[in-house]
């Protein structure tokens with residue numbers, strides 16, 4: 001691990017800071033249908049420095065914590081923490097995350113830089129590279145089969161859409177979220 005002061009965060013640099021937004025929409029599974037939740041949230045990204053792996057691969061990382069609350073009753077409906085990582089040589093990006101349901105994801109992908117920076121990552125139960133980890137209970141009752149996320153980073157705006165394909169209540173359900181946040 002290096003001293004954070006001289007780290008090159010590449011496309012991740014603009015994430016560092018505190019973001020909040022109150023225009024979120026979540027579609028979550030119910031036994032007999034879909035629950036729609038309007039939400040607000042805060043995501044805090046902090047510098048995590050860089051690492052070298054096997055003396056070959058250099059990765060820069062930012063750490064984040066996300067807290068999501070339902071607008072109608074302020075209940076916390078989602079918490080998440082993880083890292084966004086950028087590999088300098090290949091330009092590959094990775095997103096690792098865990099949520100307190102007994103579930104973790106390591107998604108991989110790429111980014112495109114134009115007026116904004118667009119990150120696309122995914123992981124799947126069928127992928128040999130980008131995988132999902134879940135407790136035996138979740139594997140049995142609410143299995144995560146696929147994770148797809150797009151993040152669009154502008155100077156002061158951060159938008160995302162994500163789909164978690166779940167096998168729950170005897171059917172396949174696309175659990176989706178989207179929001180646009182502003183830099184605080």
Ligand code: HEM
Nearest residue numbers: 026028029037039068077078099103105142164166175177
């Ligand atoms: C903004 C992000 C998210 C929000 C607001 C959100 C919200 C919710 C809500 C409200 C439920 C229904 C809970 C219930 O009825 O008991 C749910 C279920 C679930 N979520 Fe999320 N979620 C988010 C992201 C994620 C992510 C990233 C994952 C996995 C990587 C995930 C996995 C699940 C699973 C497996 C369930 C099924 C559990 C159940 O309903 O019994 N969610 N989520």
